[in-house]
Amino acid sequence: MTPLLDPLAWLILLPLLWATLAFLAADRHGPMLALAGIGGQLLCVIALAGDVASHGSIGHLAGGWAEPLGIRLVADGLSLVMLLLTQGVALTLALYARSYFSQATPPAFWPLTGFLLAGMNALFLSGDLFNLYVTLELVGLAAVGLVAAGGGAAQIAAALRYLLATLVGSGAYLFGVALIYGSYGTVSASLLGSLITSEAPLAVWLAGGLMLTGLLLKTALLPFHFWLPPAHGGAPAPVSALLSALVVKASFYLFLRLWLGPFAALSEALPALAQVPAALGATAILWGSWRAIRADRLKMLVAYSTVAQLGYLFLIFPLLGTGALALQAGILQATAHGLAKAAMFVAAGTLIKVGGSDRVLGVAGAAAHLPVSLFAFALAGVTLMGLPPSGGFLAKWLLIDAALAAGQPWIVVVALSGGLLAGIYVFRVLRLAFRRPTTHDDVPLPQRPAALLEWTAFALAAGSVLIGLGAAPLLALIAGVQP
Amino acid sequence: MSAGLIYAATGCLLFVLGLGGVLLLKALLRRILAFNLMGSGAFLVLVGLAQRDGTPDPVPQAMVLTGIVVAVAATALALTLARRWHALTGREDIARVGDAGSRARRMANDRRKVGR
Amino acid sequence: MSTAFDLLLAAALLWSAWRTLATPQIGRAVILFIVFGLLLTLAWARLDAPDIALAEAAIGAGLTGALLLDAVAALRARRPDDEEGQS
Amino acid sequence: MKALWRSLTVVALLGLAAALLVAVLGLPPAPVKLAGEVATNLGASGVSHPVTAVLLNFRGYDTFLEVAVLIIALLGMLAAGLPPPPPTGSRNAMLPTLARLAVPLMVLAAVYLLWAGAFRPGGAFQAAAVLAAAAVLLHLAEILAPWPRDRRGPRLAIAGGFLLFLAIAAALLANGGLLRYPPEHAGLLIVLIESGLTVSLAVNLAAFFLLRADKT
Numbered sequence A: 001m002t003p004l005l006d007p008l009a010w011l012i013l014l015p016l017l018w019a020t021l022a023f024l025a026a027d028r029h030g031p032m033l034a035l036a037g038i039g040g041q042l043l044c045v046i047a048l049a050g051d052v053a054s055h056g057s058i059g060h061l062a063g064g065w066a067e068p069l070g071i072r073l074v075a076d077g078l079s080l081v082m083l084l085l086t087q088g089v090a091l092t093l094a095l096y097a098r099s100y101f102s103q104a105t106p107p108a109f110w111p112l113t114g115f116l117l118a119g120m121n122a123l124f125l126s127g128d129l130f131n132l133y134v135t136l137e138l139v140g141l142a143a144v145g146l147v148a149a150g151g152g153a154a155q156i157a158a159a160l161r162y163l164l165a166t167l168v169g170s171g172a173y174l175f176g177v178a179l180i181y182g183s184y185g186t187v188s189a190s191l192l193g194s195l196i197t198s199e200a201p202l203a204v205w206l207a208g209g210l211m212l213t214g215l216l217l218k219t220a221l222l223p224f225h226f227w228l229p230p231a232h233g234g235a236p237a238p239v240s241a242l243l244s245a246l247v248v249k250a251s252f253y254l255f256l257r258l259w260l261g262p263f264a265a266l267s268e269a270l271p272a273l274a275q276v277p278a279a280l281g282a283t284a285i286l287w288g289s290w291r292a293i294r295a296d297r298l299k300m301l302v303a304y305s306t307v308a309q310l311g312y313l314f315l316i317f318p319l320l321g322t323g324a325l326a327l328q329a330g331i332l333q334a335t336a337h338g339l340a341k342a343a344m345f346v347a348a349g350t351l352i353k354v355g356g357s358d359r360v361l362g363v364a365g366a367a368a369h370l371p372v373s374l375f376a377f378a379l380a381g382v383t384l385m386g387l388p389p390s391g392g393f394l395a396k397w398l399l400i401d402a403a404l405a406a407g408q409p410w411i412v413v414v415a416l417s418g419g420l421l422a423g424i425y426v427f428r429v430l431r432l433a434f435r436r437p438t439t440h441d442d443v444p445l446p447q448r449p450a451a452l453l454e455w456t457a458f459a460l461a462a463g464s465v466l467i468g469l470g471a472a473p474l475l476a477l478i479a480g481v482q483p
Numbered sequence B: 001m002s003a004g005l006i007y008a009a010t011g012c013l014l015f016v017l018g019l020g021g022v023l024l025l026k027a028l029l030r031r032i033l034a035f036n037l038m039g040s041g042a043f044l045v046l047v048g049l050a051q052r053d054g055t056p057d058p059v060p061q062a063m064v065l066t067g068i069v070v071a072v073a074a075t076a077l078a079l080t081l082a083r084r085w086h087a088l089t090g091r092e093d094i095a096r097v098g099d100a101g102s103r104a105r106r107m108a109n110d111r112r113k114v115g116r
Numbered sequence C: 001m002s003t004a005f006d007l008l009l010a011a012a013l014l015w016s017a018w019r020t021l022a023t024p025q026i027g028r029a030v031i032l033f034i035v036f037g038l039l040l041t042l043a044w045a046r047l048d049a050p051d052i053a054l055a056e057a058a059i060g061a062g063l064t065g066a067l068l069l070d071a072v073a074a075l076r077a078r079r080p081d082d083e084e085g086q087s
Numbered sequence D: 001m002k003a004l005w006r007s008l009t010v011v012a013l014l015g016l017a018a019a020l021l022v023a024v025l026g027l028p029p030a031p032v033k034l035a036g037e038v039a040t041n042l043g044a045s046g047v048s049h050p051v052t053a054v055l056l057n058f059r060g061y062d063t064f065l066e067v068a069v070l071i072i073a074l075l076g077m078l079a080a081g082l083p084p085p086p087p088t089g090s091r092n093a094m095l096p097t098l099a100r101l102a103v104p105l106m107v108l109a110a111v112y113l114l115w116a117g118a119f120r121p122g123g124a125f126q127a128a129a130v131l132a133a134a135a136v137l138l139h140l141a142e143i144l145a146p147w148p149r150d151r152r153g154p155r156l157a158i159a160g161g162f163l164l165f166l167a168i169a170a171a172l173l174a175n176g177g178l179l180r181y182p183p184e185h186a187g188l189l190i191v192l193i194e195s196g197l198t199v200s201l202a203v204n205l206a207a208f209f210l211l212r213a214d215k216t
Helices: A007-024 A030-055 A077-100 A109-125 A129-148 A153-184 A189-195 A202-219 A228-234 A237-260 A264-269 A271-294 A298-315 A317-322 A324-355 A371-385 A391-405 A409-433 A451-469 A472-479 B003-024 B028-050 B058-089 B100-114 C002-022 C026-046 C050-077 D002-025 D034-044 D050-058 D060-080 D095-116 D124-140 D152-175 D183-210
Strands: A058-062 A071-075
Touching: A007 A030, A007 A058, A007 A071, A007 A109, A007 D060, A007 D152, A030 A058, A030 A071, A030 A077, A030 A109, A071 A077, A071 A109, A077 A109, A077 A237, A077 A324, A077 A451, A077 A472, A109 A129, A109 A237, A109 D060, A129 A153, A129 A189, A129 A237, A129 B058, A129 D060, A153 A189, A153 A202, A153 A228, A153 B003, A153 B028, A153 B058, A153 D002, A153 D060, A202 A237, A202 A264, A202 D002, A228 A237, A228 A298, A237 A264, A237 A298, A237 A317, A237 A324, A264 A271, A271 A298, A271 A317, A271 A409, A298 A317, A298 A324, A298 A391, A298 A409, A317 A324, A317 A391, A324 A371, A324 A391, A324 A451, A324 A472, A371 A391, A371 A409, A371 A451, A391 A409, A391 A451, B003 B028, B003 C002, B003 C026, B003 D002, B028 B058, B028 C002, B028 C026, B028 C050, B058 C050, B058 D034, B058 D050, B058 D060, B058 D124, B058 D183, C002 C026, C026 C050, C050 D124, C050 D183, D034 D050, D050 D060, D050 D183, D060 D152, D060 D183, D095 D124, D095 D183, D124 D183, D152 D183
Parallel strands: none
Antiparallel strands: A058 A071
16 A cells, blocks of 8 residues: 555544634534544554554654654554444444434534544544643543534533543643653653663652543543533533543543553552552442442433543452453453443433433333334343343453453452342333323323434444454454553 | 653642542542643653653654544533533532432433433 | 852742632732732743743743733623523 | 532542652653654755644644634534624724734735744644634724624635645655655645645634624
């Protein structure tokens, strides 16, 4: 392939291009540009997957300058899985959003989505700590803009809280980068991997603490989860899906990358550190599920379920020493949850749009007139509960395997009880949906939604289940990652 | 003590001061100011620490130029949101998120204030 | 001699930053923030970073300061009803 | 409870400040010295001012993404709802005269800064900031009216400079990498990018003030 068509570079250039064109076109042609653009991005990921499968890891020197002077972009199995998830979910969500916003699209929705995707792709591909800071800001500010869309008081309040949280998070990250540059004179992740040893000076430990804490704040891990439910629960359904399925995974991915890469020597020198994210994750699973069970608005239920499901991602840290199992479990969970949560939010969006009520009680009777959306919700629930053969099941299976191998049985208990709790909040919705609406029978049946609204949800949910059956190539990609 | 080290130490204190401001103050404009102090602190550490031996280093200087532009972008967005919030509710602060009960009460309050 | 100047400037930076957060009136806080930005410009000059000094004066103190003053004026005017989308 | 939380936060922050000071003041020298690398490669960068070389060549990719951050902030404003235009007729009578005197000088200063950036302090960012300040001054003097949200000109200027940067970044893929300039053309390409960026950044920064809700 000619270097002009380098798929790695176009994964960043293409969304920037269509987002800028959508900005220029002032809210016209947005869906068309987005669908064409994301379609092209998906082709780029597929081309890149071929390269990664044959070479293991692909590097690209931005500017042509080697490190430490220049910025290296890297694609390996880990980044590739995240890129695949992102473009796949984004394409489906773009189809859904085109239909969902058929009457009126919130201002700037399409260009902000494009810039958000550009930031995420750039983040997954960057191997430079300062460049990663810029990508974090791209993602954070674009996501805040999407939350604010519509401009009602609830949206503005959610956007403000989200903005303050995300700015403190990236501020702490930037300060850590400053300390790292002062300590070593470089911000290249791969060079730092060999420079940072267990005898690192105090500044490096503080830098690690600040950067990782900042990323936890952006990932909304308990106790930093406070901004997530109003932001994800209050935004329009396509935005909620984008944020819950993908955006929080970006900062998790960076956390994991830093943990395995530059800061590996620190976490090995003090193994007890790994218990901190795991303990927070376990608390998040229990607390988030409890709040989801108690929620009275449907989208808040789904948002609190995200708080809980993010907890699983952090259970893997004490287990990473045991080989590829824990890493596979974490990334598979991120993927399966990404698909399932996108499905759940868009299904909930359709239920609310058609049913006219955002209460959990409002789904009563939905089984009769919205069977596809409800089935998608249930199927996504299967993944969240971790029932076979879903991706969530396989992820939990791998996690339990790794936990037993590492002699950490408490993680098994947490993982299993999280699944049970997820069952309670999913069945709470399903049970209501099969009940007759409490009101009178003479209410006219709501209008049928566009088929696309229902089937995109179904496709995402089916993906989250099928990924459990066809996970072998995915797991092989992750196993091949050399941190 | 070199000039670089003096300003790096100042930057550390400014960062913590700004962080405290964002976490502990109430008024939105004040918290936006505090965020800017946090950023300035990080910039001073980035350049000051790198230049603690007294030789200028263009790499962190260029990074700070990038950072200043990012900071003004974030500030502009934050101010727009704060003004919009004020226009909708007449309030200059936003309740800190505490326990669940207070959140529900606050959201009810927000809704009442907007009159929807 | 120059170290004494640096220490003095560092103290002035910290003082103006503290006053920015602690002064009771928001209008004064913004003015103090602009003063902080101008002092920071001096610090950049002391750090052999004229490019940042220029950018700090123009963007950090200048444009950010003007945006903040604009916002303070808007919040003082208390016209909760004529912003966009409020119909 | 609230007071307890506040005092705990203050104690934690004081601890953090103390730890940071200890860490920074006792830091051993860094093993990598990038300033030397920059000096060694400056000849191939197309410009002779090291900061500009880092900003547009060695780490030009950072700068490329950063322009997108500014556009995102503007889009966020559009999404949240623009503030209303300021009331007219309440300005200082001296302002228009001052603006008419100062603005030409500011434009001149911006052109100088842009030109100087290649070999001394200055460059697109500083030039754009001065131009934006000139626009704000004209706006305050009520010579330049607020821009309604759908005005095409500002969008064209903002997107144009960025698209030029993007087109050059993409075209240079043929040379083996994103923004990988051939050394003999680097100077020209950087001037081209910086000129486009000056316009784009200036309009973007000015739009933070001038983009206002339509009067209805």
